[in-house]
Ligand SMILES: Nc1ncnc2c1ncn2[C@@H]1O[C@H](COP(=O)(O)OP(=O)(O)O)[C@@H](O)[C@H]1O
């Protein structure tokens with residue numbers, strides 16, 4: 245279809261916003277029409293919002309393995325990040341579409357009053373003064389770090405015919421941090437609150453709700469992290485819903501493809517920030533699917549996100565039947581899937597080690613890591629400070645070169661290594677051996693073609709990336725620009741506008757339009773978007789293959805002790 249020149253000039257000026265509400269921060273980015281970064285802003289929960297007393301973005305509950313967040317903290321963070329974008333020079337009158345991502349699995353419980361308020365936001369007031377505690381029936385909302393629903397997992401799996409059936413339907417056996425078991429716990433322990441909740445959002449759909457001024461649909465990819473969604477039929481599973489809580493489907497609403505446009509931005513943002521009323525809002529999704537959509541990688545690539553949690557992701561053409569790990573609907577490629585492994589003891593453990601052994605400086609941490617040889621003279625450690633997800637194990641175990649599964653003191657190991665550098669290398673090598681072992685168990689084939697692409701907070705650290713490269717015996721790349729989950733959010737915003745525009749054109753001209761896939765549409769904007777940063781040392785396989793066996797023996801010890 246022909247467009248006039250004025251319209252094309254206007255289009256040139258179009259910009260796109262991406263948001264990522266992860267565990268420790270809310271980040272925002274504005275991209276121009278060529279998908280180049282114009283402005284970024286962020287809000288750190290611990291330091292920018294100290295009144296909520298979070299540590300690493302979360303509050304520990306009074307009971308074992310409980311973690312929560314006060315949802316108002318996230319609302320306040322959005323107020324601040326919007327102001328910071330403006331202060332950084334963002335022209336919000338050019339924003340044509342918004343996309344977003346958020347930490348997975350957490351759930352928010354809207355009150356009737358909250359939904360009414362959402363639909364009638366007053367542009368003269370901050371959001372957090374309107375969407376306050378009264379907007380939610382639970383003011384302490386469970387997040388992905390919560391591991392307190394083991395009983396509910398057992399009940400749900402038993403009700404539907406066992407863990408294998410749960411895997412067949414939802415792509416994962418029941419995991420305590422997944423939303424279904426969490427909702428069941430709320431239903432059992434806070435029955436009145438559950439009954440009073442009119443709608444339930446994931447963290448991603450909650451953030452999208454603030455932008456559209458109504459409760460936003462949950463997308464397929466993030467729905468796959470709930471133990472409630474049938475990843476084959478892409479609908480809520482009746483069996484899982486029944487095993488979870490009554491009248492749940494009406495609280496969840498209909499799930500939509502991650503590529504969907506939810507609608508236009510609500511009046512609040514038009515009035516308060518001068519955003520155009522035709523600005524579209526794409527479905528928001530989980531931060532891991534969003535990272536995958538920000539990387540645009542193909543076969544043989546393993547994506548590693550080093551955020552608060554460490555995760556591994558891969559594209560899958562067919563959903564494999566896994567005993568452990570997760571299969572999610574692919575965020576951008578219809579009928580495809582993504583594999584996900586999540587490791588709870590990631591950045592927060594590295595942070596603690598940096599404080600204890602490296603004068604709280606990443607520079608010192610990296611220098612100490614670099615000063616030790618691969619293999620660390622046989623010193624190895626596993627640090628599962630909190631209950632790990634796979635394997636379910638907790639505790640810290642250090643072995644020196646004399647230890648093996650057969651050693652009399654294998655269970656105790658040593659209390660401490662003799663130097664900070666030995667401690668640091670043992671931590672990082674142990675973390676990466678753990679990931680490699682679990683990824684192999686999950687069926688990821690490591691070969692000469694394997695390439696790793698890293699993102700998230702720790703991916704700026706080249707010393708850590710070199711250990712990854714050596715342990716996995718594969719080259720490591722990073723995305724040149726910023727963080728993948730955040731970029732993925734903004735890319736999906738651009739694609740949402742393209743899809744909507746193409747559909748309108750098809751309608752207007754009655755001609756078949758040749759709509760491009762997300763991958764084919766976005767990739768030409770970002771040629772050479774990845775950069776090689778590390779290659780494996782020649783002796784990597786010789787050193788780390790035997791260490792993989794030792795890792796397994798150590799993990800066994802911690803698993804027996806849990
Ligand atoms: N130079 C660095 N070296 C290693 N890790 C780092 C470095 N800078 C930041 N990090 C890690 O990044 C983590 C935060 O990652 P980020 O992806 O922002 O978290 P999230 O998205 O989960 O909120 C911090 O906990 C910290 O451990």
Ligand SMILES: O=C(CO)[C@@H](O)[C@H](O)COP(=O)(O)O
Pocket residue numbers: 266267268346347348349388421469530531532549551552553554555584586
């Ligand atoms: O639970 C999972 C994935 O299954 C976590 O990966 C959360 O999605 C939190 O993400 P980060 O804040 O660590 O990026």
